[in-house]
Amino acid sequence: MNEQQQAAVAIIGYGTAGVNAAIALRRFGYAGVIRVFSDTNTLPYSPILTSYYAGGQKTYDECFPWSAEELAELDLEVVQDCPVTSLDVAGHALHTPKGDFAYSKCVIATGATPMCYGFPQVEGGSYEPLVLRSMDDAERLKGVLEDDSCKRVLVSGASMVALKTLEACLNRGKQVTLVGMNPHVLDFNALPQAAERFERGLLGYGVELRLGQTIAAVERVAREGADAADGGRDWQLKVTFSGGDVDYFDEISVSHGMKCNLDFVEPGTLEIDRALVVDEFMCTSDPDVYAAGDVAQATELISGQKRIVGIWKNAALQGECAGRAIACELAGAEPTAEGAFKGSISMNTIAVKDTLFISAGTMEVTPERRVEVRETDDMTVLYIFEPLPEGGERLVGFNLVCDHDEEGSRAYDTGAMLTLRIEAACR
Numbered sequence: 028m029n030e031q032q033q034a035a036v037a038i039i040g041y042g043t044a045g046v047n048a049a050i051a052l053r054r055f056g057y058a059g060v061i062r063v064f065s066d067t068n069t070l071p072y073s074p075i076l077t078s079y080y081a082g083g084q085k086t087y088d089e090c091f092p093w094s095a096e097e098l099a100e101l102d103l104e105v106v107q108d109c110p111v112t113s114l115d116v117a118g119h120a121l122h123t124p125k126g127d128f129a130y131s132k133c134v135i136a137t138g139a140t141p142m143c144y145g146f147p148q149v150e151g152g153s154y155e156p157l158v159l160r161s162m163d164d165a166e167r168l169k170g171v172l173e174d175d176s177c178k179r180v181l182v183s184g185a186s187m188v189a190l191k192t193l194e195a196c197l198n199r200g201k202q203v204t205l206v207g208m209n210p211h212v213l214d215f216n217a218l219p220q221a222a223e224r225f226e227r228g229l230l231g232y233g234v235e236l237r238l239g240q241t242i243a244a245v246e247r248v249a250r251e252g253a254d255a256a257d258g259g260r261d262w263q264l265k266v267t268f269s270g271g272d273v274d275y276f277d278e279i280s281v282s283h284g285m286k287c288n289l290d291f292v293e294p295g296t297l298e299i300d301r302a303l304v305v306d307e308f309m310c311t312s313d314p315d316v317y318a319a320g321d322v323a324q325a326t327e328l329i330s331g332q333k334r335i336v337g338i339w340k341n342a343a344l345q346g347e348c349a350g351r352a353i354a355c356e357l358a359g360a361e362p363t364a365e366g367a368f369k370g371s372i373s374m375n376t377i378a379v380k381d382t383l384f385i386s387a388g389t390m391e392v393t394p395e396r397r398v399e400v401r402e403t404d405d406m407t408v409l410y411i412f413e414p415l416p417e418g419g420e421r422l423v424g425f426n427l428v429c430d431h432d433e434e435g436s437r438a439y440d441t442g443a444m445l446t447l448r449i450e451a452a453c454r
């Protein structure tokens with residue numbers, strides 16, 4: 028490790044949080060070396076856009092929010108194809124397949140990886156279910172969706188990622204079945220009345236819903252009547268559901284949650300709960316290590332607890348906060364309250380074809396909270412109110428489902444207005 032390496036600020040992960048940390052470091056005056064460790068050899072991509080790429084609504088290039096020219100202006104030393112394999116907090120060093128690198132300050136911004144919790148071992152041959160996060164995942168999904176011999180897809184999971192995968196399948200003309208362990212779709216993001224309206228939309232697009240069930244067994248079997256000479260598939264997947272039903276699919280996509288990418292952190296060296304626990308400047312339990320994005324557990328405004336809120340805006344704001352705080356410290360100053368992370372609020376928007384869902388805030392209905400439902404011909408809005416100690420109440424969450432997805436429509440205006448109302452009430 029040479030002298031130049033000693034001076035570097037290291038950023039592990041070249042995604043939204045990592046890029047925004049680098050932008051803030053430069054904006055707030057840090058002129059030294061910023062060394063970014065990326066486990067890919069591409070520009071930073073947006074996981075949000077992967078389903079649109081697979082579904083044919085975005086081109087490959089459109090999945091990369093920053094141009095090479097914009098990134099070049101940051102004067103970063105990007106170490107590509109170089110996953111950090113171990114972080115030596117005491118020794119201020121990162122271990123990688125390309126050698127060891129020293130750091131003065133380090134930002135962990137490594138995001139998360141899809142998990143297939145509960146997906147059974149496939150019998151009768153090997154099969155890896157489809158997942159969605161990285162561009163490689165998107166390429167594989169795109170290949171499957173462009174393959175005319177793939178006609179039926181089983182989507183397992185009912186979260187936002189599952190529904191985005193489902194939409195990509197519908198846009199490619201596939202026949203889709205969704206299996207979810209909970210009684211409704213939009214796990215943890217919607218109350219039943221909103222989810223039901225969304226489900227009616229899905230049924231209208233021909234989606235088969237198998238809710239309150241899981242996949243009990245999967246077997247790779249020969250496809251009846253398949254002719255290898257016609258270039259089609261000679262296999263399919265026989266799925267047994269937990270209720271005992273059996274059906275056949277060409278592919279299975281699994282969205283059973285995400286796991287933070289923290290395997291390179293030695294247990295006991297940093298405070299980890301579900302993710303890295305950080306203060307209002309994104310600093311972990313080690314004063315020289317910061318964390319931002321899906322890998323950070325920062326203050327969530329409505330509960331007041333430290334939680335992972337895995338959305339793009341948070342990753343960007345937390346990355347910016349970490350970069351700014353480090354620039355300040357390296358200039359010999361204390362980070363100011365103005366640069367502190369103001370806390371996060373969960374927000375989601377998803378449209379499957381013409382069915383729109385927008386939510387923000389909490390979906391936890393405690394005995395003190397009150398739910399109000401307003402329903403019109405084309406829209407259902409659920410409001411969650413919480414009493415205030417001084418009297419009156421504040422809006423802490425909402426769900427909106429609309430049967431039309433039109434930019435600039437009343438539904439989008441209402442969603443934006445309610446989100447602002449929650450933010451204003453919490454800050």
Ligand SMILES: Cc1cc2nc3c(=O)[nH]c(=O)nc-3n(C[C@H](O)[C@H](O)[C@H](O)COP(=O)(O)OP(=O)(O)OC[C@H]3O[C@@H](n4cnc5c(N)ncnc54)[C@H](O)[C@@H]3O)c2cc1C
Nearest residue numbers: 040042043044066074110111137138320321337338339342
């Ligand atoms: C399909 C999908 C749809 C989504 N839709 C939305 C949406 O509509 N709205 C929204 O707000 N959010 C959405 N999200 C969530 C959003 O994409 C994330 O919250 C955001 O990208 C998090 O940014 P990040 O920088 O923390 O992680 P990432 O963007 O994942 O970046 C982390 C990077 O670090 C790399 N890395 C991992 N380990 C290492 C290592 N050891 N060394 C070096 N590099 C490493 C990763 O490969 C990755 O490139 C979606 C996510 C998915 C998967």
